Amino acid sequence: MSDDGLRRPRLRRRRPPRDPAATMTLIAHLTELRNRVAKSLLFLVLGTVVGFLWYDHGLLTFLTEPYCALPGDLRLQPDGDCRLVVLDVFGGVLLRLKIAFIAGAVISSPFWLYQLWAFVTPGLRRNEKRYTVGFVAASSTLFALGSLLAYLTLRKGLQLLLTLAGDEVAFQLTAELYLGFVISLLVAFGLSFELPLVAVALNLVGVLEYQTLKRSRRWIFFLTIVFAAFVTPTQDPFTMLAMAGPMVLLFEIAIQIARFVDRRRAKRAAAEHFHDLDDDDASPLDAAPSQLDAAPTPFDDLRRQDSPADDPAHSRG
Structure with missing residues (x-):
């Protein structure tokens, strides 16, 4: 059989295997x-x-x-x-x-x-x-x-x-x-409403905690009002309050979502503290030495009973 009659298998490009470490x-x-x-x-x-x-x-x-x-x-x-x-x-x-x-x-x-x-x-x-x-x-x-x-x-x-x-x-x-003014106002309002979502996303990936948001709540609301005053193209109080009010509400919703996520994350971490460890891995225990007299033991009661100082007859001589 000639070489022309042989069919050569087609070489397909395979995707490289996915790295489990995501590197x-x-x-x-x-x-x-x-x-x-x-x-x-x-x-x-x-x-x-x-x-x-x-x-x-x-x-x-x-x-x-x-x-x-x-x-x-x-x-x-x-x-x-x-x-x-x-x-x-x-x-x-x-x-x-x-x-x-x-x-x-x-x-x-x-x-x-x-x-x-x-x-x-x-x-x-x-x-x-x-x-x-x-x-x-x-x-x-x-x-x-x-x-x-x-x-x-x-x-x-x-x-x-x-x-x-x-x-x-x-x-x-x-x-x-006019149309530039209208478009800038629409885009400013739309992008401003994305800021609370950014806070929620940072909390979901573990970068921003609920306690940080809770401590900074007043500053967040104050900076939101200042941000609305500078971003609104009209610079009038009506439009500024129309932007700042819903943003404050959205930030409060974001804070409560972060609270729920952190509480759920803490419960999951407490329940699965040792579940992810293999049999050959050491448990993350505290290896620091502790004092022996930190807690009473059953031998302390026996030693106290045998001590002559505790005997009333011995104390009377």
Whole structure:
């Protein structure tokens, strides 16, 4: 039989065996980071395409609704219509791309957040990897709730800022400045609601304890109010309190979750103190010497009975 008639077996590339110690070289870390970043960028591009197509089908109307809902005497438009002004030829194109990119980042956030957490999980223990789905779901939900709260309070805050100029002043806002203001407010609220989740994540991996959060509760609440005062683009008390109030509540929920997790972790550690040891391993006992007279023994009672000092007859002579 000729060599041409022989079929050569195909060589398949096998994945390298997984290291049980979860150790990786620097090249492996960089390769993993490159793959995760590439997948995140792919989801971000797809989300941007969706945002670009959604721009004319409700996205722009959704962003301009708080401004258009204001009283007509605040807007300088003779026909009573609600329109934003663009002062540049390429301003409309750049504005659409900017809004599409931000909308794409929000739409694809569950996917690139999963890639971020998947890059971190190899360095975690097995019981810590199960929080991946919960972390992605909770972070996406909190960001959406923060953005929704910002959108609901946007009209009141915008009306308060515009009415401070007086009744003789009417506004003609540009699309770039107004939409940039709205997007920055939505993103600020969304990211701010993620901070309590970071505290919970640090507690779950054992970095931040409940006692630390309990001792720092007052400082956390105070710094939350200061943070809301600096982060809110409107700088008005109404928007600041709208951000600080839910954040304080979320931080209190995070502290109580840390309390439950630490209490459960302490009970598990007390129940499984010696269960993980092999038969050949030494128990973690205290090897320091102790004093012999630290505790009474049965021989002390016998010695006390035989002592002549305790005999009443002997004491009377």
